Amino acid sequence: MTQKLPFAPQSLLAQGSPCQQQHDINDKQALIPPVYNSTTYLRDEDNQYRSGRVYSRADNPTYRAPEELIMALENAADARIFSSGMAAATAIFLALKPGDAVIAPTVMYWALRNWLRTFGQDFGLKVRFIDTHIDGAVEQALAQQPAQLVWLETPGNPLWNVSDIQAIAESCRRHGAMLAVDSTVATPLLTKPLELGADLVMHSATKYLNGHSDVISGALACRDNNAFWQRIVALRAQNGCVPGPNDAAQLLRGMRTLHLRVRESCESALWLAEQLQQHPQVKEVLYPGLPSFAGYHVACRQMQGGFGGMLSIRLQGGAEQAIATAAKTQLWKRATSLGGVESLIEHRASIEGAGSPVPDDLLRLSVGIECKKDLLRDLEQAFG
Structure with missing residues (x-):
């Protein structure tokens, strides 16, 4: 090396x-x-x-x-x-x-x-x-x-x-x-x-x-x-x-701006994960930075400076509520990809199709660099 x-x-x-x-x-x-x-x-x-x-x-x-x-x-x-x-x-x-x-x-x-x-x-x-x-x-x-x-x-x-x-x-x-x-x-x-x-x-x-x-x-x-x-x-x-x-x-x-973007996304993703796990419409939050997450302790050892800008949420209302939520967001953009400055939301099972191991009540969230409180408010209004 x-x-x-x-x-x-x-x-x-x-x-x-x-x-x-x-x-x-x-x-x-x-x-x-x-x-x-x-x-x-x-x-x-x-x-x-x-x-x-x-x-x-x-x-x-x-x-x-x-x-x-x-x-x-x-x-x-x-x-x-x-x-x-x-x-x-x-x-x-x-x-x-x-x-x-x-x-x-x-x-x-x-x-x-x-x-x-x-x-x-x-x-x-x-x-x-x-x-x-x-x-x-x-x-x-x-x-x-x-x-x-x-x-x-x-x-x-x-x-x-x-x-x-x-x-x-x-x-x-x-x-x-x-x-x-x-x-x-x-x-x-x-x-x-x-x-x-x-x-x-x-x-x-x-x-x-x-x-x-x-x-x-x-x-x-x-x-x-x-x-x-x-x-x-x-x-x-x-x-x-x-x-x-x-x-x-x-x-x-x-x-050239990787360190700035990743830092902002990590901080916002952790804060959103902590808030969303308390929301009554959310059945489960999947994020390595939560102590309740199965891989938390390994993540603490091998991820330095943050746990990433990606998280997923599973909704109480199943696939129907997940798809409807994605349709109602305004700040979160409905698009497939991740890691950009804009926050993206996606019903992942629809993308992957038959044979996917992804639950159909899951929404994948790529957290960008917008105001984290605005991102939370947008999700809350979309939950219905």
């Missing part, structure tokens, strides 16, 4: 990239790195590529500023950005070999779960879904049948189950499995999976890293720049799952 840099996360974010001076920037005085829209690069007169750049799909210099920032925040050996969170996540699975075994959570991002159940298995992966947040579940599963990769999502969307990264990493080492963690909800500011023993960490950069609902992107970072990581890097280039240069620049701009 690389050594920790002697800067606070907010200092790294504010300047955009800790290694900005290494970029081949034409104007060395530019505060903001330029955007390179060129798709190709000139050869030298002797037919060489001494610049190290051949074609933009593999090595557009605009990518490197956000990648270096992610490396610094995750204390990673290397990082790469992708065209979407799904592109980043599936790159890990496609870097495996047909016949390899994978363990993944029962409750996780539905699109990736569906990909594993369909395209992943068609590719030849042997996928087992287990409750990774239960103590000892991964250890038991690995002891019963070896796996090449364990995939965690913590907190897990949309029930926000918390898996113990450090304990599971130790199990993976004992049984020769790699560990990859989707840390989208925690962000690098709250949890650092690589420091807890994970081999790879993934972010849907569309969410908190960008934070403004105007860029689709994903990111991967590694603890060791090893052969498997180089396979992922090659796969990214050959499959072409890279963002456009303007999206990369927009991602970097969004990350």
Whole structure:
């Protein structure tokens, strides 16, 4: 692993990239790195590529500023950005070999779960879904049948189950499995999976890293720049799952305010969770920061500085009341996504469809940066 840099996360974010001076920037005085829209690069007169750049799909210099920032925040050996969170996540699975075994959570991002159940298995992966947040579940599963990769999502969307990264990493080492963690909800500011023993960490950069609902992107970072990581890097280039240069620049701009947005969302989400668990219309609040939540103690160990801006509520009136509530909100916006400056509300079971483990009385809430009291009042008037 690389050594920790002697800067606070907010200092790294504010300047955009800790290694900005290494970029081949034409104007060395530019505060903001330029955007390179060129798709190709000139050869030298002797037919060489001494610049190290051949074609933009593999090595557009605009990518490197956000990648270096992610490396610094995750204390990673290397990082790469992708065209979407799904592109980043599936790159890990496609870097495996047909016949390899994978363990993944029962409750996780539905699109990736569906990909594993369909395209992943068609590719030849042997996928087992287990409750990774239960103590000892991964250890038991690995002891019963070896796996090449364990995939965690913590907190897990949309029930926000918390898996113990450090304990599971130790199990993976004992049984020769790699560990990859989707840390989208925690962000690098709250949890650092690589420091807890994970081999790879993934972010849907569309969410908190960008934070403004105007860029689709994903990111991967590694603890060791090893052969498997180089396979992922090659796969990214050959499959072409890279963002456009303007999206990369927009991602970097969004990350400059990551620490401010995450802090505000965490504080508001915790306050809303505490208020809503006392509301007579609410049957249950799912949020890692509540002492009553099953994963609270693990969250306290591995989430530093907050418990995230995501929570879910289950309503006494079931699916009918949940759908009606989402329809009546005014400040909360009815849209699918999370991690933006605007607060979003969604009846999650409607999105995931048949076979979803999500209760039909559940509303998923992505807390933005609006006034928390206004957000509470809006929910209360919508409960009916």
